[in-house]
Amino acid sequence: MPFLRWLKIGADSVAVLFLAAMFCSFMLQIIFRYLFNHPLSWTLEACLITWLWTVFWGCGLLLRDQDHVRFDILYLAAPHKLRRLMAGLAAVIFLVAYAVSLPATADYIEFMKIESSSSLKIRLDYIFGIYLLFVLGVLGRYFWRLVQIIRDQDFETGISHSAEHYSE
Incomplete structure (x- = not known):
């Protein structure tokens, strides 16, 4: 069972990375839009993609019944x-x-x-x-x-x- 535990920890870590990437992208958008008055077009897309991956990754592999x-x-x-x-x-x-x-x-x-x-x-x-x-x-x-x-x-x-x- 230690192998399954490591697999679970790895899958949880991937979900954390997705959420961290989404958060960083979101914060960059806020900083560039409101502090520099120069919105970045790619940050919204990055947020959407990481959200999509987080939801399907989590629901398919992490959530218990x-x-x-x-x-x-x-x-x-x-x-x-x-x-x-x-x-x-x-x-x-x-x-x-x-x-x-x-x-x-x-x-x-x-x-x-x-x-x-x-x-x-x-x-x-x-x-x-x-x-x-x-x-x-x-x-x-x-x-x-x-x-x-x-x-x-x-x-x-x-x-x-x-x-x-x-x-x-």
Whole structure:
């Protein structure tokens, strides 16, 4: 498990670098616009690109299930067997949806190599390529969740309240 811990630390560090780059770009824009009256065109683009990468990197690789927003009132009110069925069905739906979309998504991202960003001149396939990593992360997460559900292991990690808690 130490290898997985180092992987997590590395992925967290990359997210921190994205946020730091976005913050520095944002601060440069403020300084140049308001102190020197000379706005920089590339800083807005840098902020947008680093924000895009931060969101997809974080959601695809870093956030745990309990970190995502959930609408689970009915799920929590259901008995364990029904929750297991609901979770399994949701995992299968996500797996199928993302797997079906993967070839067309990859094809479109590959097509975008003909375009570049306006200020930084970065090819758009490089910019939007993070979405493929996000999809692969989601597929891996839901595949592992489905395995846990089938084995009836602890697939509800992060559920802090049981249905009994709501009825008290």
